[in-house]
Amino acid sequence: MTNNLLNFCVLASYNLRQNGSFGSDMMITASFHRAERINGLEISEIVQISEQAAALKSLGHDVVSLSTGEPDFPTPVHIVEAAHKAALSGKTRYTATIGLWDLRSAIAANAGASDAEVIVSTGAKQVLANAMLATLNPGDEVIIPAPFWTSYADIVTMAGGRPVIVACGMEDGFKLTPAKLEAAITRRTRWLMLNSPSNPTGAVYTPTELRTLGEVLTRHVNVWVLSDEIYEHLNYVPFVRFADVLPELRDRTLSVNGVSKAYSMTGWRIGWGIGPAKLISALATVQGQITSGACSIAQAAATVALTGDQSLLCERRTELRARRDRVVAALRAMPGLECPLPEGAFYVFPRITGAMAQLGHADDATFCRWLLEDHGVALVPGRAFGVPGHLRLSFAYSDAELTKGLSRMANALKGLR
Ligand code: PLP
Secondary structure, eight states, X not given: OOHHHHHHHHHHXXXXXXXXXXXXXXXXXXXXXOOGGGTTOOSOXXXXXXXXXXXXXXXXOOOEEOOOOSOSSOOOHHHHHHHHHHHHTTOXXXXXXXXXXHHXXXXXXHHTOXXXXXXXXXXXXXXHHHHHHHHOOTTOEEEXXXXXXXXXXXXXXXXXXXXXXXXXXXXXXXXXXXXXXXXXXXXXXXXXXXXXXXXXXXXXXXXXHHHHHXXXXXXXXXXXXXXXXXXXXXXXXXXXXXXXXXXXXXXGEEEEEESTTTTTOGGXXXXXXXXXXXXXXXXXXXXXXXXXXXXXHHHHHHHHHHHSOOHHHHHHHHHHHHHHHHHHHHHHTSTTOBOOOOOBTTEEOOBOHHHHHHHTXXXXXXXXXXXXXXXXXXXXXXXXXXXXXXXXXXXXXXXXHXXXXXXXXXXXXXXXX
């Protein structure tokens, strides 16, 4: 048999098995079925921009990226050493699905909760996903005040729920009001997702604001609250935890937190949820079939992060506050931008509609693409957070990078009114 004939036979029998026919052109085409649950979901715009900036850099372009949400500080040495020690001493095995007891009890003690009310996951993001997968039935609604962290709506959609986006503009300090909350609640509402300090605006809810939202929630006993407090410790005004202000709602509150931002441990992937034991047990059921327990070595390191010297939190907060003040002053001096003062986290979220209109940019995405391609500075358009007409700049970057990025922006906008 010649090689050609042999190839023909192999292809023909393959097609016969796959398609029940010899196929007209004898091409093998693998079919791929994308699940309906991820219809309309794409790689996050933050990741896309960061990857575009990295690609331009690798081609030799001089690009300053102020787009990602992670501190530029290294993980503190004593935490890295704890991981090293844990690995050498054999803490390299599966842990309980809900996490190492040491870490869970440190988290519980800190929150005034019991161990049974704590689950450790592979990042705060996994807690969010577990919670939605464990509690939503098709069509159940989740209220998400916008601007919101890009993943919220997609996680809800992926879990079969319906994100109900409530616009909270600059005039409201980017915060949900009781009237807007009341108007958004329906029979199908299962959760309200709150994030304070906020990504992308840096807004921090005061105790009074939380209490007024609590008054509405008290009337709607089927609505649970997911309070994402991952930027706790990165606050420039007093910060309060939802569950501490509203203990009467603890039996339907899931507090989400982790070591990623405060301790510069984004890559270690340790987050946690604190909530009623029955909810935590449902989250463990989901997690047990996806990742099992989080990385044993990272859990040992996170335990030391929480129980060791906390003075670094104050030092870093002071450093970030200085950067925030510099960045906001520089942005306020640029024509066409309006820049509120963030009260927490490490982002600023200026309105750019004035600059867009004068430069003829129809939307914030083309404006950000222009800044990247023509001026070498990568920023994320507001539409990625559900509020077009803004951009998000992260100031968790070195002074040198901030100076360079800001002067490129000033140069791009010079001459505007
Ligand atoms: N929640 C918010 C508001 C965030 O901004 C992020 C990360 O950017 C996360 C959760 C996820 O944190 P983790 O790294 O612990 O998964």
